[in-house]
Amino acid sequence: MTNQNRKKGFLSFHKENFYSLCNEVGKRDASLQSVLDTHGYPPMWTRSNTFATLIHIILEQQVSLASAKAAFNKLKQKIGRITPEKLLQLSDEEMRACYFSRQKTIYARHLAETLLTGKIKLKDCINHHDDHIRSLLKQVKGVGDWTIDVYLLFALQRTDIFPIGDLAMINALKEIKKLDRAIGKENLLEIADNWRPYRSVATMILWHHYLSVRNSKV
Numbered sequence: 593m594t595n596q597n598r599k600k601g602f603l604s605f606h607k608e609n610f611y612s613l614c615n616e617v618g619k620r621d622a623s624l625q626s627v628l629d630t631h632g633y634p635p636m637w638t639r640s641n642t643f644a645t646l647i648h649i650i651l652e653q654q655v656s657l658a659s660a661k662a663a664f665n666k667l668k669q670k671i672g673r674i675t676p677e678k679l680l681q682l683s684d685e686e687m688r689a690c691y692f693s694r695q696k697t698i699y700a701r702h703l704a705e706t707l708l709t710g711k712i713k714l715k716d717c718i719n720h721h722d723d724h725i726r727s728l729l730k731q732v733k734g735v736g737d738w739t740i741d742v743y744l745l746f747a748l749q750r751t752d753i754f755p756i757g758d759l760a761m762i763n764a765l766k767e768i769k770k771l772d773r774a775i776g777k778e779n780l781l782e783i784a785d786n787w788r789p790y791r792s793v794a795t796m797i798l799w800h801h802y803l804s805v806r807n808s809k810v
Contacts, residue, residue, distance in 0.1 A: 602721055602722055602750055602751075602752075603750070603751040603752065604748065604749045604750060604751060605749050605750075605751050605790075605792065605793060606749060610633075610636045610793070611633055613751065613790050613793045614628060614633050614634070614793055614796075614797065615628075616790060616793075617787055617790050617793050617794045617797065618797075620786055620787060621786060621787065621794070623768040623769050624768070624787075624794055624797050624798075626768065627768060627797050627798070627800060627801045628797065630804075631800055631801065633800075634796040634799065634800030635796075635800070636796070637746060637796060637799075638746055638747070638749060639746040639747050640747065641714050641715070641718065641747040641748060642674075642714065642747075643674060643675060643676055643703070643704070643707055643714065644673075644674035644675075645743070645746070645747050646703060646714075646735075646739075646743060646747075647664070647667070647674060647679070647700055647703070648660065648661075648664045649739050649742050649743055650696055650699050650700060650703070650734060650735070650739060651663045651664055651692075651696060652742070653696070653734070653738070653739065659691075662691060663690055663691035663692060666689070666690040666691055667679075667690045667692075670682070670686065670689070670690055676703075676704035676705070676707050677704075677708070679700060679701070679704045680701060680704050680705070680708075684697065687700075695734065696734070698733060698734065699732070699733050699734030699735070702732055702733040702734070703732045703733075703735070706731065706732050711728075711731065712728050712729065712731070712732070717748060718748060722750055722752070722753070725740065725743075725744065725748075726740050726744075729743070736757075737755075737756075737757060738755055738757035738758060741753050741754075741755035741756075741757070741758070742755060742758075744792075745792050749792075750792060751789055751791075751792050751793060752788055752789040752790065752791050752792060753791060753792045754781070754784045754787075754791040754792075754794075754795060755795060756777060756780065756781065758795075760799060760802045761795050761798045761799055761802070762780065763802065764798040764799065764801045764802040765783070765798055767801070767802075767805075768798070768801055769783070
């Protein structure tokens with residue numbers, strides 16, 4: 593699969609190559625190697641390429657992971673398997689009971705409608721370039737770069753995603769490199785350029801540092 597993806601212009605990480613990619617990133621950046629030396633390899637966090645995963649990511653926008661997980665679990669309790677058809681059957685009141693805000697209810701319904709019309713087919717995304725997927729998903733209300741970055745990284749396991757809008761990752765980067773907290777986005781992107789085409793792996797190492805030093809779990 594990796595060789596086929598290379599021909600298409602993108603790479604994926606998987607359980608057979610993940611540790612070797614961590615080692616490669618560590619060779620390029622002493623700060624990331626220090627995280628590996630101190631905390632070991634990060635978990636290879638992944639999610640299924642499904643509607644439910646995108647709903648979960650939408651719920652994670654601008655809230656704690658725990659709050660998003662509570663809402664996601666509440667939705668599962670309500671409808672069982674999370675599908676576009678089942679979600680669209682819920683009333684506004686039922687969505688609120690599942691801890692969906694008004695905005696996220698709108699986003700979730702528009703995503704469900706978009707998938708049902710066939711404008712976006714998630715199963716086909718595995719064969720598309722990152723930029724094409726980004727342009728497709730941006731047709732959905734409430735789906736921006738951070739949501740798409742997380743989807744590409746977790747669900748499609750693309751190797752070169754750098755979610756600049758993720759505060760935990762950015763804070764971890766500032767910590768391990770002792771950067772000024774006011775450092776600009778362009779400077780952070782310049783640092784990350786050294787990790788191409790494995791910025792996703794570097795991101796996971798940064799998340800690993802963030803969670804490890806805070807004794808937190810995802």
